Amino acid sequence: MSATTAITNIASLVTNDPALGDGSPLGLIENATLIVEDGEVAWAGPAHRAPAADTAHDAGGRAALPGFVDSHSHLLFAGDRTAEFNARMSGRAYTAGGIRTTVRATREASDEALAATLAAHLREMLAQGTTTVETKSGYGLTVDDEARALRVAAAHTEEVTYLGAHIVAPEYAESDASAHDAGGADAYTALVAGEMLDACAPYARWVDVFCEEGAFGADQARAILTAGKAKGLIPRVHANQLSYGPGVQLAVELGAASADHCTHLTDADVDALAQGETVATLLPGCEFSTRAVYPDARRLLDAGATVALSTDCNPGSSFTSSVPFCIAIAVREMNMTPGEAVWSATAGGARALRRTDIGRLSPGARADLTLLDAPSHVHLAYRPGVPLVAQVWRRGVREV
Ligand code: NIG
Numbered sequence: 001m002s003a004t005t006a007i008t009n010i011a012s013l014v015t016n017d018p019a020l021g022d023g024s025p026l027g028l029i030e031n032a033t034l035i036v037e038d039g040e041v042a043w044a045g046p047a048h049r050a051p052a053a054d055t056a057h058d059a060g061g062r063a064a065l066p067g068f069v070d071s072h073s074h075l076l077f078a079g080d081r082t083a084e085f086n087a088r089m090s091g092r093a094y095t096a097g098g099i100r101t102t103v104r105a106t107r108e109a110s111d112e113a114l115a116a117t118l119a120a121h122l123r124e125m126l127a128q129g130t131t132t133v134e135t136k137s138g139y140g141l142t143v144d145d146e147a148r149a150l151r152v153a154a155a156h157t158e159e160v161t162y163l164g165a166h167i168v169a170p171e172y173a174e175s176d177a178s179a180h181d182a183g184g185a186d187a188y189t190a191l192v193a194g195e196m197l198d199a200c201a202p203y204a205r206w207v208d209v210f211c212e213e214g215a216f217g218a219d220q221a222r223a224i225l226t227a228g229k230a231k232g233l234i235p236r237v238h239a240n241q242l243s244y245g246p247g248v249q250l251a252v253e254l255g256a257a258s259a260d261h262c263t264h265l266t267d268a269d270v271d272a273l274a275q276g277e278t279v280a281t282l283l284p285g286c287e288f289s290t291r292a293v294y295p296d297a298r299r300l301l302d303a304g305a306t307v308a309l310s311t312d313c314n315p316g317s318s319f320t321s322s323v324p325f326c327i328a329i330a331v332r333e334m335n336m337t338p339g340e341a342v343w344s345a346t347a348g349g350a351r352a353l354r355r356t357d358i359g360r361l362s363p364g365a366r367a368d369l370t371l372l373d374a375p376s377h378v379h380l381a382y383r384p385g386v387p388l389v390a391q392v393w394r395r396g397v398r399e400v
């Protein structure tokens with residue numbers, strides 16, 4: 001028989017199981033005990049009803065919640081874009097490259113360098129309470145560079161997304177004076193949906209497209225996502241980030257797991273998200289770091305859409321790895337309650353990744369959890385910028 005560990009003296013426990021605790025979506029239990037066995041939650045409930053366990057770990061009156069599920073990041077990159085950020089924050093135009101700057105540096109980097117950068121960011125995320133991370137390719141944009149990015153990613157996380165359609169590769173972009181004409185955006189789309197997909201699909205679970213003016217249009221995005229589906233990948237879409245557009249509707253039409261960004265939505269977009277299965281993943285680090293208008297979380301929640309909250313960690317538009325930071329912004333700037341923001345960063349992220357084993361702390365879930373130096377999850381928004389994450393456990397083992 002395997003040993004059980006009781007995590008005792010939890011001031012308040014977020015289970016995200018409405019059948020437990022206070023009946024709210026957070027399934028909040030005060031003065032709680034959590035019992036872990038074989039890396040899973042075996043029992044969660046009020047301390048006075050807890051069954052016996054083999055060993056005990058005193059949580060010291062801290063709050064406990066499921067580990068954050070960061071369902072959107074771009075961590076396969078090299079290079080530096082500090083100057084771009086500094087120019088943007090100084091109100092100066094900056095014309096040097098954007099995503100292309102990172103593409104150039106990423107192509108030049110060794111596998112080892114890419115893996116080291118990825119591992120460093122995953123450690124940084126873990127220290128801030130994130131126990132599951134989705135990450136994408138999208139800075140290689142050749143068959144070999146995309147495939148090796150995903151190979152590196154797959155060695156570190158089970159949630160890997162093929163984003164060959166991040167931007168049209170410079171070699172194919174008609175706007176690029178130095179590019180030889182390889183046939184334009186449609187030719188690049190065919191590559192992404194063909195040979196590049198074949199090389200990448202073995203390492204990925206998801207296929208993503210940046211559907212936006214200046215990146216990929218609805219027909220191109222549909223072709224790539226449909227080809228990905230035929231290879232067994234599940235779609236997710238960068239949608240409606242910079243302007244109104246077809247991304248959200250396309251995501252819902254194709255049964256995508258998630259439409260990400262959702263910053264510029266029509267009423268029809270909101271309705272489609274509310275009625276479909278597609279999660280709206282909001283990425284406020286991006287609006288923060290680009291001084292853009294935040295997405296309207298309240299409108300989505302009031303319509304009945306499922307909302308996830310993630311970092312979009314990438315060197316260009318959102319170089320934060322901190323889910324607590326995103327929770328604080330979502331509460332202050334997007335009219336989410338602290339409870340909604342915490343739910344979206346845990347259970348919401350799990351929904352966006354179609355996972356039922358994470359994002360909750362009820363029997364059968366993975367014992368992935370965070371203990372806060374605070375008596376309640378509300379402090380994540382109440383004490384912005386304060387490093388409250390005291391302990392992080394994965395599969396029942398304390399790692400931080
Ligand atoms: O999610 N939207 C497209 N891609 C990223 C930005 C990537 C970059 O600037 O390097 C995003 O915000």
Ligand code: FE
Pocket residue numbers: 072073074238312
């Ligand atoms: Fe992104």
